[in-house]
Amino acid sequence: MKAKPLVGIYALTSCSGCQVTLLGLEEKFLQLTEITEIKYFPLIKERLYDGRVDVAFIEGTVIRKEEIETLRDIRKKAKILVALGTCATFGGIASIRDFEDKAKVMTCVYPNPLFLDSVHNVRGLDCYVKVDYALRGCPIVGEEFVRFTTDLVLGKKPVVVEEPVCVECRRNKNICFLLKKKQCLGPLIYGGCNSICINEGRPCYGCRGPMKEANLDALMRLFKRYGIPFSSIRNSLTVFAGTSKRYRRGVLR
């Protein structure tokens, strides 16, 4: 990649938490602004630039239909498109509604024209355009962003963690929730978060989404043996990445 790649930080419907995490990098973020040129970042910058970028980071996902056009437009302008966070990768928290009663949603929809403007299912960006990389997490892990961007600038192929949360969790010497017969999604989920929730005394909620090799059935059997009710399992599977195909079998009965 050339000396100073042009970067755009875009947002569709989201909470801005991933962008706030970027700003929370403080000094490191300033250093990133020295090795890249941030052309577009409306959270903190006027929108004076409308041209091409080398890397587009997009937080959030499509909720309003018009956002599909915005997304396609960004795709056209960007050499590399990176989904920033869980919403952009899988649909995230807003996809919970896809598992609620659709008929009920429709009766709410009719009298309000705004609802008609919403997409039917909340999905990740890859449902609409080609996504080159995904930085997972709700919110993203700042250090991972720094590593990723630095790799891109250096012309290296960025390495994304392909191990489940459990690997990092063991390394951090936490006591396993599953051994305590408690519900934890660690074995299914992409690591890279340094098992932050378990370090802080809470089970994994799966915000980084299920791994390719995730053995959902085995974990479901284990939960069943522990006497954890299905409603509780369903709730935790649908918080963040319910629309992921890898979860579907577990969630939809």
Added chain:
Amino acid sequence: MNREIELDHITKIEGHANLYVKVTHGKIKKVELRVVEGARYFEGLLLNRDATDAHYIASRICGVCSQAHVVGALHAIEKALGCKSTPQTEVLRELLLLGDILESHVLHLYFLALPDYYAYSSALEFANSDPKILRAALVLKQTFNRIERVLGGREVHAVTPVVGGFSKLPTQEEINGLVKDLKKVEKMVLQVPGLIGSLDLPKFSRPCEHIAISRSNGSMFFGDEIKAMRNGKVFSIEEYKRNINEYVDFTTTSKEALFLGQSFMTSALSRLNIHYAKLSPVAKKLVAGSKVKFPNDSPFANNFAQAIELVEFYYRALKLLEGLKIKQEKPIPVKPRAGHGVSATEVPRGILFHEYELNKSGSIKKCNIITPTSQNLHNIEEDVHAFLPTILDKHEAAIKLELEKLIRAYDPCISCSTHFLSLKLDRE
């Protein structure tokens, strides 16, 4: 003269919003602040979920004020479950909230508002012209972030707060470390009101109603009564719905709200307008030495009010941290039960309401969340209405900048205001 002014996707605010103004024969015919963020239906997402998960999901309403939603949801849920948390938990929650407010104020003042007054595209331009300002912003943000990180596990979408307490407590060393960190930035904090107070603000004021929490249990941030400044009315938070009416405007995805049929403001400015007399001597002295006086009718004074709060809350956080002797305690266990709970919390942008109704298995049957920004939207429109005639003779670009300054002064948080569920739920 007929003209239309459109501000498309206003920058340097949280989320996506447009402003549309129509002027016919020099008269303002229409002012619409259109929120174009997609509706994520948070109150719908929370339905049927376990009460103990509410704060975790509600946190995702907003990444700027996530701790505020966490604390607000926990208080309301605990009321519904009949769980009384320990004094230590309450102190830690207040500190988490203080970290959030302090950090959010720094973000707003330095990164979102200040560039307007220097004609910069972004605060990053200070790196060349005035690196001291950028340095102060980053150091302050970092320090206040650390409060959130130590208490909540991370600065956005905290991990440790749970119903009944904390899943993990900070160590005494970490608390002592925070005290040390805070003490290092005292001088920097005290300089903020001077910087913000020296800005050449547009001369505009419009008297409007202000509301703030007036009586509270222990902390000034967690209230049980709310006061209206002009009207003088004081009401219990349980009656919030009777006083603050939310309605759906079909031009935006956000709900708007009225206080007894009038537009109103809830913000740092509202808090100072109502509680000015209770400020610490240090903060009062800083106000006395500035051109801004409280009570104040100019929405632009909200920037200065945030700067004063930065000082006031900085000392509050320091005092709480210095008084903390961490006792190891586990979260209070809760049993599922039917119940109802309302909370009101003073958060960076004003009062945040959370209300939950639980069924007997402890899952959420109904909920309602009113954020400060949705309460303020109507007032912003009325301010634009009153402010625009005073600047109408300027160039288009200048008018737009002035209008943006006005909107940014409110520090609107658009993600927060676009979470409403359904018309069906409203009618219930």
